[in-house]
Amino acid sequence: MHAILNLHEYEAAARACLGAGAWDYFQGGSEDELTLAENRAAFGRMKLRPRVLVDVTACDTSTRVLDVPVASPILVAPMGFQRLAHADGELATTRAASGAGTVMVASTMASVRLEDLAAVPGSTLWFQLYLFRDRAITMDLVRRAEAAGCRALVITVDAPRLGRRERDLRRGFALPDDLRAANLPPSSAGRLHEAGASGSAIARHAQSNFDAGATWETVAWIRSISTLPVVVKGILTAEDAKLARASGVAAIVVSNHGGRQLDGVLAAIEALPEVVEAVAGGCEVYLDGGVRRGTDVLKALALGARAVLVGRPLLWGLAVDGEAGVRRVLELLRDELALAMALSGRPQVARVDRSLVKFP
Ligand SMILES: Cc1cc2nc3c(=O)[nH]c(=O)nc-3n(C[C@H](O)[C@H](O)[C@H](O)COP(=O)(O)O)c2cc1C
Numbered sequence: 007m008h009a010i011l012n013l014h015e016y017e018a019a020a021r022a023c024l025g026a027g028a029w030d031y032f033q034g035g036s037e038d039e040l041t042l043a044e045n046r047a048a049f050g051r052m053k054l055r056p057r058v059l060v061d062v063t064a065c066d067t068s069t070r071v072l073d074v075p076v077a078s079p080i081l082v083a084p085m086g087f088q089r090l091a092h093a094d095g096e097l098a099t100t101r102a103a104s105g106a107g108t109v110m111v112a113s114t115m116a117s118v119r120l121e122d123l124a125a126v127p128g129s130t131l132w133f134q135l136y137l138f139r140d141r142a143i144t145m146d147l148v149r150r151a152e153a154a155g156c157r158a159l160v161i162t163v164d165a166p167r168l169g170r171r172e173r174d175l176r177r178g179f180a181l182p183d184d185l186r187a188a189n190l191p192p193s194s195a196g197r198l199h200e201a202g203a204s205g206s207a208i209a210r211h212a213q214s215n216f217d218a219g220a221t222w223e224t225v226a227w228i229r230s231i232s233t234l235p236v237v238v239k240g241i242l243t244a245e246d247a248k249l250a251r252a253s254g255v256a257a258i259v260v261s262n263h264g265g266r267q268l269d270g271v272l273a274a275i276e277a278l279p280e281v282v283e284a285v286a287g288g289c290e291v292y293l294d295g296g297v298r299r300g301t302d303v304l305k306a307l308a309l310g311a312r313a314v315l316v317g318r319p320l321l322w323g324l325a326v327d328g329e330a331g332v333r334r335v336l337e338l339l340r341d342e343l344a345l346a347m348a349l350s351g352r353p354q355v356a357r358v359d360r361s362l363v364k365f366p
């Protein structure tokens with residue numbers, strides 16, 4: 007048995023470590039999972055145009071996001087309920103991100119309190135915010151994130167309701183009793199445990215708690231109550247990118263939520279160019295969805311992303327080996343990126359430019 011060589015092998019190894027309910031919750035997309043598949047397929051369609059005879063003796067993957075130095079442009083995407091993968095949950099992921107010198111985005115739906123994550127030595131924590139109908143809950147989360155020392159608020163804007171995740175519906179997915187949405191008031195979190203004969207408890211929770219009436223005015227409200235930089239996550243069009251820019255956000259995450267929300271939307275990497283063009287350098291742009299190889303990171307950077315966020319692969323690492331597994335997944339991706347930079351004649355992140363990729 008050889009050591010795990012790449013993220014695909016972590017996926018296979020994780021499957022053997024996880025129960026069927028957690029596996030389906032992690033892996034699943036919405037409806038026919040068309041967008042989930044597209045996120046990967048679109049990377050495959052893009053081809054690289056490498057340059058040669060460039061001195062690549064030293065390749066430097068470091069960069070800055072929102073003015074914070076990071077060891078690589080590979081950040082940790084917000085993902086809820088990580089204690090489904092490993093008893094240490096988000097604590098292990100935050101420690102691994104800190105060890106790897108990168109940003110951890112903690113989910114509103116984390117299964118560890120955000121104050122405990124912020125206390126991890128050397129961590130750079132951003133807090134992902136779901137918008138609640140009860141603004142007092144949202145306000146309280148913002149205040150706690152600020153007090154804990156989080157460096158940015160990442161507002162997820164693609165989930166007024168949960169996408170139709172049929173794997174979870176079929177299983178009647180609900181949280182086990184020993185796992186809590188640790189940052190929510192008990193009055194709001196309780197329904198996440200209500201298993202039903204059919205239907206997903208988290209979908210019911212989202213429908214009764216999330217603010218389906220949220221608009222750009224709500225983003226303006228968040229900006230008015232906090233001095234933290236605001237990032238909006240879940241933008242896929244130039245039109246919305248311009249509105250985001252006009253609303254004064256510091257960054258945009260081009261994302262389709264890993265194919266878990268509206269099925270049939272374009273792959274995140276395909277949406278990236280129009281968003282980058284629309285904001286014209288007015289704010290930072292990141293991408294997530296389907297990043298599994300260093301060459302995927304390279305392609306996203308070439309199309310104008312400042313960084314990528316990685317989702318499921320970190321859960322696979324977490325399930326297989328806790329903090330060490332997450333750390334290894336981040337290391338593998340960073341090493342692959344450094345190699346891809348060398349083989350494409352781009353020894354620094356700043357030298358990765360649009361001419362490196364060709365769309366079909
Ligand atoms: C199990 C799971 C839980 C997630 N939870 C959240 C969340 O709480 N907030 C959020 O904004 N996005 C959430 N996402 C979406 C991720 O932040 C990210 O957009 C997506 O996973 C990226 O795609 P990838 O998994 O293909 O890398 C979740 C994704 C997964 C797989």
Ligand SMILES: CCCCCCC(=O)C(=O)O
Pocket residue numbers: 085086115168208209211212263266
């Ligand atoms: C109560 C709804 C929580 C959503 C769970 C986290 C998430 O965004 C996901 O994609 O799953």
